[in-house]
Amino acid sequence: MSDLVIPGAEEVLPLNVFTEKAYLDYSMYVILDRALPHIGDGLKPVQRRIVYAMSELGLKSTAKFKKSARTVGDVIGKFHPHGDSAAYEAMVLMAQSFSFRYPLIDGQGNWGSQDDPKSFAAMRYTESRLTKFSEVLLSELGQGTVDWQPNFDGTLDEPVVLPAQAPSVLLNGTTGIAVGMATDIPPHNLREVIDATILLLDKPNSSVEDLCEFIQGPDMPTDAEIVTPREDIISMYKTGRGSIKMRARWETEDGDIVVSSLPHQVSGNKILEQIAQQMQAKKLPMVADLRDESDHENPTRLVIVPRSNRIDVEGVMNHLFATTDLERNYRINMNVIGIDGRPAVKPLNTMLGEWLEYRAETVRKRLQHRLDWVNRRLHLLDGVLIAYLNLDEVIHIIRTEDKPKQVLMERFELSEEQANYILDTRLRQLARLEEMKIRGEQEELAVEKEKLEGLLGSERKLKTLIKKELKAVAKEYGDDRRSPIVTRAESKAFSESDLLGSDPVTVVLSDKGWIRAAKGHDIDPNGLNYKAGDSFKLFVKGKSNQSVMMIDSTGRSYSLPAHTLPSARGQGEPITGRLNPPSGAAIEALIMGNDDQSVLLGSDAGYGFIAKLSDLQTKNKAGKALLSLPAGAKVLTPRFVTITEETYLIAVSNEGRMLVFPIAELPVLARGKGNKVISIPSARVQSREEFMIDVVAFVPGQSLKVWAGKRHLAMKLSDMEHYIGERGRRGHKLPRGFQRVDRLEVV
The missing domain is CATH 2.120.10.90 (DNA gyrase/topoisomerase IV, subunit A, C-terminal)
Known part of the structure; x- marks a missing residue:
């Protein structure tokens, strides 16, 4: 095996050693910085950078829409040095209500359709801003809750993980393919997930079965039915691996079969094409016609016309479930980067337990950050009060002394920070200050300080606060389950003799x-x-x-x-x-x-x-x-x-x-x-x-x-x-x- 000399390095590595190391480094990069979500905020790096860049551009839910090209430019120019099309596709996915259970981006223009999710317009045509739900990820960002890391060229800082107020990793789910591993986490209902999280907060030893009393199963952004047996769903949550089966919802109208909702990420055009192929191959002699009557009022309305009213429509639909995408399996692989920074497939109780650890640490950081601010403010107010009570002498020192800061610090026993604050305060403002206002603010801050110290010093109070905030998120953003979980017979295709x-x-x-x-x-x-x-x-x-x-x-x-x-x-x-x-x-x-x-x-x-x-x-x-x-x-x-x-x-x-x-x-x-x-x-x-x-x-x-x-x-x-x-x-x-x-x- 030949040796490889690395330019600028003294060490000479055998080619096999260098190749192995380089591939391992690449693999870890793809796993940790590209394909897998973090358990804290449930986002992959590109998604996190898009959301953060939009918040930095001021694109909150109340702001005006801005061209998507502007956002993509900021993302790839400041934080994500990859192709603009890849960044824009990730952005589109977060804006599609049929892809994300709780969309993070509010789009204006053509952002694709369920029939063709990739039919979205170019980024120079579409406009976007963040949804109100994105506040669950961003509202605590400036409160000392996150660790920061330099961007790719070291000129800016970006958050390592966003301070999510809910287990977002389960809410919107994600899919990704890394090197040697992949992830497929389905979306869930926010109310169900928060109820289960609160149960785990109150009873840390709760089993998966206990949590499944609240989390009935995945909740896709479609009204189609989940027909996986409950025992299989519980087994999936226990192991972190399994599959979910979804089936279209249908009813009969005047003898015709009307399909009103399709499984997640299934195109109505593809369904019609699959059925038409069977009709052409004479494998569906009992079907006379197909129609697509979908419109704005009925986004999905596929009509299947039986050849006569004597046809067993239940049997026809069972055959179509078995042979078309009217019924579809979804692989589940709950592989995430944990709070230890390592990827792993986690069962439901472990996943929610780790998120609660992350959330508790985030809340502690937020409270400590606020407490530090309160202490600093009280410290500054003490100095301002001294200056107010000795205003004439303070003004005299400032006017007559060459180094007024040192004199103020020695004369009134002030800290450097207090002295700087007094010197930075305009005379007009200082003159207008009233002692009662200063003392009133001091009293309010003292009360807040006591409360913050009480929260930080008591695990019970901290849990109560986390629970209260979780309930507030559920009340603000929670909605009813979209994908009903029902028991259905196994679908079976017609045999040759049946046809x-x-x-x-x-x-x-x-x-x-x-x-x-x-x-x-x-x-x-x-x-x-x-x-x-x-x-x-x-x-x-x-x-x-x-x-x-x-x-x-x-x-x-x-x-x-x-x-x-x-x-x-x-x-x-x-x-x-x-x-x-x-x-x-x-x-x-x-x-x-x-x-x-x-x-x-x-x-x-x-x-x-x-x-x-x-x-x-x-x-x-x-x-x-x-x-x-x-x-x-x-x-x-x-x-x-x-x-x-x-x-x-x-x-x-x-x-x-x-x-x-x-x-x-x-x-x-x-x-x-x-x-x-x-x-x-x-x-x-x-x-x-x-x-x-x-x-x-x-x-x-x-x-x-x-x-x-x-x-x-x-x-x-x-x-x-x-x-x-x-x-x-x-x-x-x-x-x-x-x-x-x-x-x-x-x-």
């Missing part, structure tokens, strides 16, 4: 494995046109926004969205183009429905279980293992079932054995072989001598038809007592003539 129409469809599968979907449920699958040598095999009725579930001969399940299937006007397409089943496997069952419906699955070996239809769902072209088949067994047709205490399952074998048992005895599984439904010897299943024909669900009031050829046997629950038993039993034989059962039918 599709729920039109009835019939999915048809041919014997050769060609699949298609026909509109409606009144389709005759046998009457459709099939390829030569092909014929109808299976069909299922469902809706266009559902998937068709398939089970093959090996027990694997597959699913395909119904709306993607080819029309039944043609002959369809081979299912192997969409799926990749095992060699030799064929689709044996189709089923469509809602994901939460219960399905009875089983094999003709006498095993089965209950699953949710969603358990059959898969995006894998090769499917998923669903049903384990014993040797020689085949898949039974899946059936929807309703699980109640009164539901029974009826299983019948091809040899006429029937078993009836409560559905609760069969387990609910996601996959597997299932449990034994009816007992059939495995050897007879493999040889196909005996197998389970079907298993169906049955509730009292229904009728069961057992078919054997063209004959059928109708049975009600009262006729089945002989066949009721425990799950997995052999069952009892049906009457003669039904020893070869073909199928079961429940009506």
